[in-house]
Amino acid sequence: MSVNETSEDRADALFHALSDRTRRDILRRVLAGEHSVTALAASYDMSFAAVQKHVAVLERAGLLTKRRNGREQLASGDVAAVRSVASMLDELEDVWRGRIDRIDALLTEET
Amino acid sequence: MSVNETSEDRADALFHALSDRTRRDILRRVLAGEHSVTALAASYDMSFAAVQKHVAVLERAGLLTKRRNGREQLASGDVAAVRSVASMLDELEDVWRGRIDRIDALLTEET
């Protein structure tokens, strides 16, 4: 092994969640303020269920959280998760700069 | 429309390229220094063709470039592309801060 396994799982989930433009758009909305799933769904030309699944993907990745308010689920974006993605990119930039002490710790050593 | 269409295509490609751990690992290697496709392939427990496809995905996303050297293709990571992803995340953080002037310009106005 090398690169902490669960952290790679997190990275997979985060980048995958961000790889869809509808999900990025939803994320922008919920970072700007709370929105119910229904309110979000109203913004897109697709079924409620499709939007709800996108919200679920973002939630599983930790990019948004939901809280119940009566019969609504209010979703808010988690800026800390966004920052954690940014720091993964910073790490990549550090690799480029040659600034990583133990670069082999970041690279998969198959053998 | 809203959010520049081609820039969304770029974002799709970049985040998708980053959403696979093998590709992130390849990107780390080529950010640290040039590597031939064969050298990269030697590091993973999968076929040469599989690794070559991962390299192609990274290349299409603009995260790496190749230059020919004799019979080898040497791949190097493009740190500017990594930074462009970082700035997309910064923009998300700006949305969260409420710092975006015309927030509606960033959000899809379907109607």
Add this chain to the structure above:
DNA sequence: ACAACATACAACCATTTGGTTGTATGTTGT
């Protein structure tokens, strides 16, 4: 109580993805 609303989730489908093997093409060193 109950109709309308908000959400969740299952089942299904077409397309994409990540892998495979096989084949073709270009480059090099002897």
Add this chain to the structure above:
DNA sequence: ACAACATACAACCAAATGGTTGTATGTTGT
């Protein structure tokens, strides 16, 4: 010249993705 090497790419396959419709469950206001 030619064998070995480096790469590219097509064809194929199973699994995952992004969408659909339909159904079930909880919540609210009258």
